[in-house]
Amino acid sequence: MPHEPQNAPPGTLDMMILSLLAEEPLHGYLIARRIEERSGGVLGIEEGSLYPALQRLRKRKAVTDEWSTQENGREVRVYSITREGRAELVESAIRWRMVSSAIQKIIQDIKGDRRVKLA
Amino acid sequence: MPHEPQNAPPGTLDMMILSLLAEEPLHGYLIARRIEERSGGVLGIEEGSLYPALQRLRKRKAVTDEWSTQENGREVRVYSITREGRAELVESAIRWRMVSSAIQKIIQDIKGDRRVKLA
DNA sequence: GGCATAGACCTAGTTTATCTATGCAGTGAC
DNA sequence: GTCACTGCATAGATAAACTAGGTCTATGCC
Structure with a gap:
């Protein structure tokens, strides 16, 4: 069976949101869905994380927002x-790429090294 | 100039410590130094993060500790x-590999895509 | 001797960003 | 009518890092 969706590591959510918005404007709910899709179901974003994140981004002017009406008549907040x-x-x-490849360097020695513990 | 050392993303420190200890027992201070070395100076671990992490690991029995005396006569706590x-x-x-490659998938579309914003 | 620097350990309190849990409301299917 | 999904939001809990402090020892320099 597939694995449970994982939380976004603290510090990565804002970056992922910005990355999706760099393609096209989206409303909150869609952002969460898209992160799940694109990650192949690996990542799961709770709404309680998403909306505070969008507020942070708005406060520091990394995004703008605008209420807009969908075809079905529903109001959504588009970022x-x-x-x-x-x-x-x-x-x-x-920065993320530097850090994650540094971590990879540290942990890869062990995994993929079957000698471990024979020393 | 080289970049400032970055903090370890929350959740990764315990893993890195375990990874180093899987090679050989080490004392706390050396663990921090080694993370910095291996990451090429990218990662910097504060002692205020390190020692609490070692306590967590001890509590959940992921590591054992023993006081030992170095050649110079100093006492160190070896894990x-x-x-x-x-x-x-x-x-x-x-899990880390799954998550970090999922994040990579999401953010790479943008970077490396110079068209962005032309849409 | 005295002093600075580095090694080595540790804790208290703060910050930050996630989560869980909850609430509200509209839409569409059955 | 009711259930599932869409869509927004907040309050409080939790976890794990940080900053900033403290203590003690060894070593090298003047």
């Missing part, structure tokens, strides 16, 4: 990335 | 990984 948001995205993506 | 610790390491490393 767009700003110039500042794009700058933040680039920076955080670079 | 060794346990069977449970090894199991935890394998599990968390697998």
Whole structure:
């Protein structure tokens, strides 16, 4: 069976949101769905994490928001990335790549090394 | 100039510690130094993070500890990984790889895609 | 001797970002 | 009518990092 969806590691959610918004404006609910899709179901974002994250981003002007009406008549809050948001995205993506590959370096020695413990 | 050392993303420190201890027993201070070395200076572990982490690991029996005397006569607390610790390491490393590659999938679309914003 | 620097351990309190749990409301299917 | 899904939001709990402090020892330099 497939694995349970995992939480986003603290610090990564804002980056993922910005990354999706860099493609096109989206409303909150769709952002969460899209993260789940794109991650192949590996990542699961709770609404209690999502909406506070969007507020943070709004406060620091990384995104703008606008209420808009869907075809079915429902009101949704649509978020767009700003110039500042794009700058933040680039920076955080670079930092993330550095950090995650550094971690990989540290943990890979062990896994893939069947000798371990024979020393 | 080289970048500032980054904090370990929450949730990864225990895994990195276990990974180093799977090679050989180490004392706390050395663990921190080794994480910095192995990451090429990318990761920096504060002592205020390290020692609480070692206590957590001890409490859940992922490591054992023993005071020992170095050649220079100084007392150090040396940690060794346990069977449970090894199991935890394998599990968390697998989960980490899943999660970090899922995140990569989400953010890579943007970076490396110079079209962005032309839409 | 005295002093600075590095090694080595530790704790208290703060911060941050997730979560759980809950609430509200509209839509569509049965 | 009721159940599931869409969609927004907040309050409080939790976890794990941080900052900032403290103690003690060894070593090298003047």
